[in-house]
Amino acid sequence: MAELLAVAAALLGLLVLLLLRRPQRGASQEDWLPRELQGATLAFAETTFRSSSRRLVARVDRAYRHGGQVVLVELKTRVWDTAFATDVIELSVQRAALADQTGEGVSRFAWVLVESPTTRKRRPHRVELLSDDALDELIERYRRIRARRAIELQPAARPAMCSKCGHLGRCRSTYQDRPKGTAI
Ligand code: SF4
Incomplete structure (x- = not known):
């Protein structure tokens, strides 16, 4: 009996340890929310959206409802505590896919949440996304280059x-x- 109790206590201890070590995907994840997003509610998490008109597929890390719009947040783990132009393009594609699929208004401003791989500290960076016209032009250019490369790469x-x-x-x-x- 004592042995059984000891095993049960050990299992319970292990369970508590595992629960404590689980990544906090709830409230603490919102700790980093910038002042501009305080009070926002989580609308989508790790969700894929498709735009059939633009022939795009994009996966959204986080999207919050705030001020009558959806605001995108992209999590990046990197040494450089900054947002890059590639983040802007990625988020602009997400914006178009989400808006086209759901019909919701998506803000032209988004956040890149940079997490340091060493300290695990997170810092949000506000970015302005491409306009619809600028994004469509970029997509068109990208497709033209790909088509040309496909021709050029013919043996x-x-x-x-x-x-x-x-x-x-x-x-x-x-x-x-x-x-x-x-x-x-
Ligand atoms: S091996 Fe033939 S197909 Fe390949 S690069 Fe040379 S010419 Fe072109």
């Missing part, structure tokens, strides 16, 4: 053209119809 039309090419070794592993000869 030589005839495998015989490759026999003396310095890239033959690499291309042969991609395009099996390339000649077996040694490249110069």
Whole structure:
């Protein structure tokens, strides 16, 4: 009986330890909320949105309802305590996907929450997102570049053209119809 009690106590201790060590996804996660978002309510967490008109898919870390709008928050763990232009683009894509799918008004201002990998301290950085027109232009440019690259990356039309090419070794592993000869 005493042994059973000891095992039960040990299991209970382990459970308490695990519960204490679990990442705090509730109230404490909101501790970092900037003054501008105080009183906001969590609307979406780690949710994927799709825009069929723009052909976009984006995953939203956090989105809060505040002042009649949805405000996006992106969590980044990085050494540099700053927000980058890539964060702005990522959040702008999220904004378009969320707005297009739900029809909700999404704020042009968002937050990048930077967490230090060493101290675990979090600091929010406010960023202004791209306008709809600027984002559409960027998407269009990106798609044009991708399409052009796809054309540029086509192999030589005839495998015989490759026999003396310095890239033959690499291309042969991609395009099996390339000649077996040694490249110069
Ligand atoms: S080996 Fe590759 S890079 Fe060289 S000509 Fe052929 S396809 Fe082009």
